[in-house]
Amino acid sequence: MATVDSTIAAGLPLVQSDEELEIRQAVARICEPFGHLHRREITDIDAADAALRSALAEHGFLAVNIGEEWGGGGLGITALTWVVEEIHAAGLFSGTIALGASVAGRLIERHGTTEQKDTWLRRLASGEVTIAFGITEPDAGLNTHRLRTELRRDGDGYRLKGQKVYTTGAVESDTILVVARFRGEDGELGLPGLALVDSDAEGFSADRIQLAEEWEERTYQTFYDDVYVAPDRLIGGEESGLAALFDGLNPERICVAAAALGYTRLALEKATAYAKERVVWKDPIGAHQAIAHPLAEAQIEHDLAMLMTQKAAALCDADAPEAGYASNIAKFAAARAANLALDRAIQTHGGNGVTAEYGLTALWWPVRAMKIAPVSEEMILNNVAQHTLGLPRSY
Structure with missing residues (x-):
């Protein structure tokens, strides 16, 4: 893999590169056997998670953001969002994979000693160690x-x-x-x-x-x-623990945004597939605006949140001062998009939306939690009101 180039560090590429497409497709293929509905058939979840982590490590996807000199891909947080999004689009949960790379990996790479980088980053990239x-x-x-x-x-x-x-x-x-x-x-x-x-x-x-x-x-x-x-x-x-800490919070929020985008895609894929196949009267229910328009609106919210997530990742990779603001907004927008899409996917399925067979309710809790963690909507609004709009502090 190449190092972060100027097109990622200095600007926001709006056209998907061949490299991004290849990484996304590869991660999706790896995740498919472990995917959403397949999870019900897996008796040993721990073994399945270990196998997924091993497969991602084998292809170099556990630490795409970490420098090549430490065993990573050198592609920054921008590429890590691609990996995290695809994991969640498969209905999986990246958990320690995302936290290890986005928080621990970034903090060690930027603030650790040479010995710490050599010890921890290589093991993180190879999947030998996981860090919460x-x-x-x-x-x-x-x-x-x-x-x-x-x-x-x-x-x-x-x-x-x-x-x-x-x-x-x-x-x-x-x-x-x-x-x-x-x-x-x-x-x-x-x-x-x-x-x-x-x-x-x-x-x-x-x-x-x-x-x-x-x-x-x-x-x-x-x-x-x-x-x-x-x-x-x-x-x-x-002396530098505080600076190091805040260096890890922005990537964490960006990765949660990417995870939310993955879940949004999954919910919309399920909803549109069902709306095309389900016939109640004479036409598929997706032919009716009462079904089609809510899903179209959810798609629009996804696309808007996706752009903000891409911007936040680019600013983070460029160490731009606006990265903190953009990371908050990306997380806010993506979490809302995911909740909207999942709610409308359930509604599209009618009674089937709450059955185990279609698997939508299993997504509800992790999607809903994204409005709360790792920073709540209320605290993001407080931050925007105070620091962007210049309003008096409210807490």
Whole structure:
């Protein structure tokens, strides 16, 4: 794979390149045997997920955004969105695949030492290691200034103490990138830091959070009871943890937008196929505007969100200051598009829309959650109102 070129870094290519098409088609082929309705026939989901990850790694798709010198594809967040979108268009959940590449991979590549890059990025790209991301806390929510999980000095290393919630794939992953705050000698909590903690480390434990039965995602409340963190497990040191953290949040939101676009495509494909085949009176129901127009509107919302996601990825790859704003808007628009498309797909199917056979309700929970995580619609609106429109702060 080539490195990020000027057409991606400096502008927004509106015509799909041959390389993008090839990557999308290849990922779609890999995902097909594991796809949406096939999941019901798979008895060992963990083995299936491992096989999918292995297949993606074999073809170089686990870390397309990471530099070639570290075993990645060198194509930036732009190409990672193609991979994530295709995984979700197959009805799958990228989970730690997207988080590992978009958050952990990017942070290590930009803020890690040469030794850390060589150790972690190569293993991430090859599929040898999976990395989850732990930031949210029970009492802090989205307010990172209220994080209470702490890192305190212990000889040459550190001790990590605290708890997190909604850490996706914490138990299934090999390692967790944990956001904590340094506790100074004066006892006060200071700047945040980033620590890589193995899921089998002494002092680590996790309780699974029960989600809707149809939702296959596994998320956990995690506990860190004086877990030892060696110096080489600290990313960005004690001074640049805050800058490193925000470097990872934009790609995470862009990847959620890409995932939402994939689910939008899947919902519309199911809805249009059904509308073409289902005959109630004498014509397929798709011939009626009451069915056709709502689906057409959902397609338009998808296309608009897709453009914003492409723009956000291009700005992120170019390190443009507008990347944060664009990432928020992309996530906002894509999550709304996915929810609209899925709701209208269910409505198009009528009673069949809520049956297990057609598989639409299984998509409902992950799609609905995209309006909440990793940042809620309300906080995005707060940000736009304050920083774009110049309105008084409302929270």
